[in-house]
Every structure is written in structure tokens, then in C-alpha cells.
Amino acid sequence: MCSRLPPSAAGARTLPVAPRYSKRKKQRLQVEGLDTLERLSDLWLNDNPVTDLDHIADATQSCKETLTVVYLENTPAAKASDAYLHVMKQMLPKLEYLDSTKITR
Numbered sequence: 001m002c003s004r005l006p007p008s009a010a011g012a013r014t015l016p017v018a019p020r021y022s023k024r025k026k027q028r029l030q031v032e033g034l035d036t037l038e039r040l041s042d043l044w045l046n047d048n049p050v051t052d053l054d055h056i057a058d059a060t061q062s063c064k065e066t067l068t069v070v071y072l073e074n075t076p077a078a079k080a081s082d083a084y085l086h087v088m089k090q091m092l093p094k095l096e097y098l099d100s101t102k103i104t105r
Helices: 053-059 076-080 084-091
Strands: 020-024 028-032 042-044 069-071
Touching: 028 053, 053 084, 076 084
Parallel strands: 042 069
Antiparallel strands: 020 028
16 A cells, blocks of 8 residues: 655655554554654644653654654643653654644754
């Protein structure tokens, strides 16, 4: 299965495998396949059972220099930590928007 990006995405290419999202026990969301998306700029996982920011850090390792927009609002991981904003800024150095908040450094 291939994912086609809209023609408006300049320089985009067809991806050989779309990222998979699988639910495991206790409604934990496992994000897989992001390691092939080295130029990913936006990641929207809001309103999903994302429970662990460390898992997001591991899953976004290959695209951490290109990710500028991340939506994790209404997830257990975003609600669980008072340091959510700080952790995400440290994890993703190019982050410009987290949820609907513009990041200032």
C-alpha cells in the first residue's frame, strides 16, 4: 500500500509504507513507521490514546530536525505532565507549534 501526498506538497514523494497506528492493551497507541519519514513536518495524533512521550521521542528520532508542528492535545501523555511543553521543546528542536500554541524559545 502506498500513500500519495497532495500535489501541492512541493518535493514530496510517494511513501512505500504508510505509518501504522495500532492499539494495544489498555488503549495504548503504538506509533510505527515514522522512521521512514525523514522529512516529516507535521504530526497530528490528537484525541488518541498516546500515553508515553518517550515513545513519541523514539518514534520521531529520524524526523526530529524537520518536525515543526505536533498535535498531541487531548491525549493522556499531554495531560499527564506539567513539563509537557518543556519536554516537547527539548525533544524536537525545530518545533514551531505544539497543539495550537506557537512555541517561543
